[in-house]
Amino acid sequence: xxxxxxxxMGAVLAxxxxxxxxxxxxxxxxxxxxxxxxxxNRHDLALMExxxxxxxxxxxxxxxxxxGLLRRLNKDYAGSxxxxxxxxxxxSELYSTSISQQxxxxxxxxxxxxxxxxxxxxxxxxxxxxxxxLSMGDIDSSRVELLQSQVKMDEWGEPKDETPFMxxxxxxxxxxxxxxxxxxxxxxxxVDAYRNTKEKHGxxxxxxxxxxxxxxxxxxxxxxxxxxxxxxxxxxxxKAPDTRGMGELIVLFGNGLAPQREQKVFQTYAPTLxxxxxxxxxxxxxxxxxxNKSRLNIGGKYYPLEVVSNIDGLARAALxxxxxxxxxxxxxxxxxxxxxxxxxxxxxxxxGQLAMLAINQGTEIADTRCWNTLPQEFEMARVFLPEGExxxxxxxxxxxxxxxxxxxxxxxxxxxxxxVISKRWTAPQAKTVPxxxxxxxxxxxxxxLEVAAPKT
Amino acid sequence: MQSLKLGRxxxxxxxxxxxxxxxxxxxxxxxxxxxxxxxLSGKWNDTDxxxxxxxxxxxxxxxxxxxxxxxxxxxxxxxxxxxxRNLSHEHINTRTFIRDxxxxxxxxxxxxxxxxxxxxxxxxxxxxxxxxxxxxxxRKAMGNEAGADFMLKGTINTIVxxxxxxxxxxxxxxxxxxxxxxxxxVWVGQKxxxxxxxxxxxxx
Numbered sequence: 001x002x003x004x005x006x007x008x009m010g011a012v013l014a015x016x017x018x019x020x021x022x023x024x025x026x027x028x029x030x031x032x033x034x035x036x037x038x039x040x041n042r043h044d045l046a047l048m049e050x051x052x053x054x055x056x057x058x059x060x061x062x063x064x065x066x067x068g069l070l071r072r073l074n075k076d077y078a079g080s081x082x083x084x085x086x087x088x089x090x091x092s093e094l095y096s097t098s099i100s101q102q103x104x105x106x107x108x109x110x111x112x113x114x115x116x117x118x119x120x121x122x123x124x125x126x127x128x129x130x131x132x133x134l135s136m137g138d139i140d141s142s143r144v145e146l147l148q149s150q151v152k153m154d155e156w157g158e159p160k161d162e163t164p165f166m167x168x169x170x171x172x173x174x175x176x177x178x179x180x181x182x183x184x185x186x187x188x189x190x191v192d193a194y195r196n197t198k199e200k201h202g203x204x205x206x207x208x209x210x211x212x213x214x215x216x217x218x219x220x221x222x223x224x225x226x227x228x229x230x231x232x233x234x235x236x237x238x239k240a241p242d243t244r245g246m247g248e249l250i251v252l253f254g255n256g257l258a259p260q261r262e263q264k265v266f267q268t269y270a271p272t273l274x275x276x277x278x279x280x281x282x283x284x285x286x287x288x289x290x291x292n293k294s295r296l297n298i299g300g301k302y303y304p305l306e307v308v309s310n311i312d313g314l315a316r317a318a319l320x321x322x323x324x325x326x327x328x329x330x331x332x333x334x335x336x337x338x339x340x341x342x343x344x345x346x347x348x349x350x351x352g353q354l355a356m357l358a359i360n361q362g363t364e365i366a367d368t369r370c371w372n373t374l375p376q377e378f379e380m381a382r383v384f385l386p387e388g389e390x391x392x393x394x395x396x397x398x399x400x401x402x403x404x405x406x407x408x409x410x411x412x413x414x415x416x417x418x419x420v421i422s423k424r425w426t427a428p429q430a431k432t433v434p435x436x437x438x439x440x441x442x443x444x445x446x447x448x449l450e451v452a453a454p455k456t
Numbered sequence: 457m458q459s460l461k462l463g464r465x466x467x468x469x470x471x472x473x474x475x476x477x478x479x480x481x482x483x484x485x486x487x488x489x490x491x492x493x494x495x496l497s498g499k500w501n502d503t504d505x506x507x508x509x510x511x512x513x514x515x516x517x518x519x520x521x522x523x524x525x526x527x528x529x530x531x532x533x534x535x536x537x538x539x540x541r542n543l544s545h546e547h548i549n550t551r552t553f554i555r556d557x558x559x560x561x562x563x564x565x566x567x568x569x570x571x572x573x574x575x576x577x578x579x580x581x582x583x584x585x586x587x588x589x590x591x592x593x594x595r596k597a598m599g600n601e602a603g604a605d606f607m608l609k610g611t612i613n614t615i616v617x618x619x620x621x622x623x624x625x626x627x628x629x630x631x632x633x634x635x636x637x638x639x640x641x642v643w644v645g646q647k648x649x650x651x652x653x654x655x656x657x658x659x660x
Contacts, residue, residue: 095621095655140542147545147614155618 026263027062027111028368034066035372038257041427043073050373061087061094062115066373069128073424077132084129091116091125107336109280110329110367118318119156120311121371123149123163130173131252131422143177146170160200164193165309165378168209172250172382175216176418184220187213191229200317201310205233208306208382215240246384247413249298251305253394254424256291256376258311259284261319263366268327270335277334280366281326282319288312289376292404294425296381297393305379305394312376326367337364375424385413394423404428498625498653499546500612505553508629512645513560516608516633521642522566525605534568534602535561535633538609544627545614557608557631570604606642607634621655 030053037046047070053063068083094116104112116122126149133142149166171186191213194205210233217226218240230238264283267276289312296303337360345353394407405428411419495501525533537557540550554572562569571579586595610631617624626648633643 141547144542144545144547147616151545151616151618151623155620155623157619 026365026368027370028260028262028372031066031260031372034070035257035260038070038373038426041425041429043070043424046070046373047074059086059090060115061090061117062369062371064090065117065121065125065371068125069371069373072128072132072135077135081129081132084125084132087117088125088129090114091122106329106333107340108363109333109365110326111365111369113367115367115369117371118315119161120163120314120318121374123152123166124371124374126152127166127169130169134173134420135422139173139177142173146173159192159196162189162193162197163309163314164190164197164201164203167193168206168212168308171212171216180216180219184213184216184222187216201313203307203310203313206306206308206380208308208380210235211238212382214238241384243384245415246386247415248418249381249383249385249390249392249411249413250418250420251296251381251383251392251394252420252422253294253305253379253381254375254377255294255379256289257426258370258372258374258376259286259288259315260372261366261368261370263368265366268331270331270338272335273338277331277338278364279327279330279334280364281323281330282366282368284316284319288316290399291376292399293397294379295395295397296383297395297406298383298385298390303381303383305381307377308380309378310376311374311378315370315374330366333364387413387415389413392421394421394425396425396428495651498623498651500544500548500627502552504627504649505556508647508649509553509556509560512629512631512647513557513564515645516631516643517561517564517566519643521633529605532566532568533605534570535606535608536570536604537561537572538607540609540631541611543611543613545616545625548612550612553612561608568602570602576601604636607636608632609634623653623655625651625653627651 031049034046034049037043037049047067050063050066050070053060054067057063064083064087068080068087071077071080071083094114101113117125126145130142130145130149133139133145146169149163150170153162153166167186167190171183171190174180174183174186187209190209191205194203194209198204210229214226214229214233214235217223217229230236261282262285263280264285265278265280267278269275270277294305296305341353341356341360344356348355390411390413392409392411394409395403396405396407398404405425407423407425407429409421411421413419490502491506495503522533537554540554540557542548542550558569561567580598583596583598587598590596608631610629613628613630615626615628617626627650629647629649631645632641634640635642
């Protein structure tokens with residue numbers, strides 16, 4: 001065997017080895033460490049893992065969404081918005097379909113196409129940015145994010161593309177801003193959005209939203225609409241509460257972790273080749289996690305936390321909607337790859353075909369990218385309380401009914417003002433002494449904000 | 457022979473294309489006049505801030521309230537710029553807009569100007585320091601501030617109409633001049649700007 005031929009074989013084997021080792025890691029594989037840290041309630045370590053991905057993808061939408069969310073959980077609200085802003089700008093840039101990326105995806109894999117997030121994920125970026133501005137005391141900037149999310153949803157125009165929780169959250173924020181008319185409009189739109197998208201998330205219009213809309217209609221003295229909605233909601237006995245002299249506590253609770261997409265490989269028949277081909281597509285292999293229930297315990301009185309957004313449902317519905325296109329692309333790609341292998345065999349013999357096969361195998365991975373640091377669901381409670389200091393306990397209740405974790409918070413309630421507690425929960429707070437923590441705190445305690453409507 | 461030539465040409469062409477591509481990846485920087493109009497994204501920019509502040513200050517200073525004040529008080533009015541609330545769809549840096557308004561007011565020579573609430577804190581802190589540390593002759597006493605006669609405040613609002621990749625953005629800037637003694641609004645001004653932004657459905 002000549003030295004030249006040996007050299008060529010060596011090069012091919014080296015390429016095979018490199019591609020086998022590097023080419024098979026999906027996005028799910030790369031972010032597994034980050035999710036494991038989140039499952040252990042170690043948001044500081046999860047952030048460190050997430051920030052590693054920014055080294056190679058500084059402007060990556062998914063990478064910045066994850067970093068943004070984790071910085072918020074680590075109380076770095078300005079840094080969180082910095083990351084979310086990068087994601088937002090990139091999403092805007094990616095509005096146009098890239099011809100070169102589509103061409104690349106036809107011969108490699110769907111991860112050649114820049115990730116811009118599903119519509120509900122794009123809208124939730126605005127929710128988190130609004131929450132960050134609220135945490136920083138900049139309610140006007142918070143308002144800007146609400147308006148931007150509305151423009152986005154209005155631009156898409158399809159009822160199925162609405163994110164109902166964003167409409168509801170906007171209504172809550174407009175109430176805080178003292179814009180009761182705009183809040184009423186948002187609550188109405190939220191009711192319609194929950195109804196129009198029920199197939200995706202499985203939720204009825206939250207009872208809390210029904211009460212909020214009726215309360216606002218009563219405040220605005222829109223009695224015709226008030227009666228009509230009472231009838232629609234089946235709340236004939238509802239009476240708008242007398243909240244004079246009381247303040248409001250709003251608790252936002254992110255429970256669990258959004259599902260992770262994994263790669264599924266299967267064989268399917270390609271008619272153009274008249275043989276079976278192997279394709280890789282994304283999939284949610286595990287059913288939704290059964291979450292622990294949560295409730296508020298304020299001075300011995302219990303208040304439920306109601307599910308207002310089923311992120312798990314939205315994520316699965318988004319993938320399900322896209323699956324026919326993903327599968328068609330995967331089959332078409334398998335056909336193209338098979339043809340390149342045959343051509344390489346004709347040009348370069350056995351070694352050429354082997355090298356092409358290695359490249360094709362190494363690049364055939366499913367697109368498992370998603371915003372996988374989101375909670376599995378958002379829960380909310382709104383409680384009117386008398387003025388004064390209140391001991392608020394968020395209790396997480398296990399399947400046997402026993403309380404498995406309690407998040408304690410003292411809140412000073414002021415008449416006419418709204419206090420917001422925002423908390424994310426994935427596991428009971430660790431009792432052991434932590435190793436070096438980033439940001440100085442092991443478990444992020446609840447954030448408490450007080451907001452009085454700004455005077456215009 | 458021909459295949460040999462091709463074998464040399466192709467790598468050269470590939471290398472040239474690679475060099476051209478990487479050279480194209482470096483950003484190009486050009487210095488422009490600070491007054492040049494540069495509409496890049498369709499969002500509120502320095503040109504909008506400058507033009508709006510100039511036009512609105514020209515308007516406010518051309519109205520009767522100024523001459524009435526001059527006649528009744530025998531002096532030029534003292535004005536302070538209060539809050540300009542951003543109620544729009546964009547994160548607008550209202551501080552630069554307020555600075556543009558202040559610049560136009562001062563440069564007009566028609567009004568006197570006093571420090572805003574945020575600036576006063578630092579000034580008062582300096583006077584307190586002087587009370588302790590500066591000489592009697594050079595110390596600036598507390599309680600001698602010039603009070604403003606009028607406050608200028610306002611809002612920036614937007615209406616956005618969007619469909620497909622097209623957006624029509626309508627900005628409305630409302631300013632009010634308020635007599636600080638009587639709370640009367642002596643002037644109300646409004647400026648409107650409309651922009652259309654088109655995004656391409658395809659890119660390379």
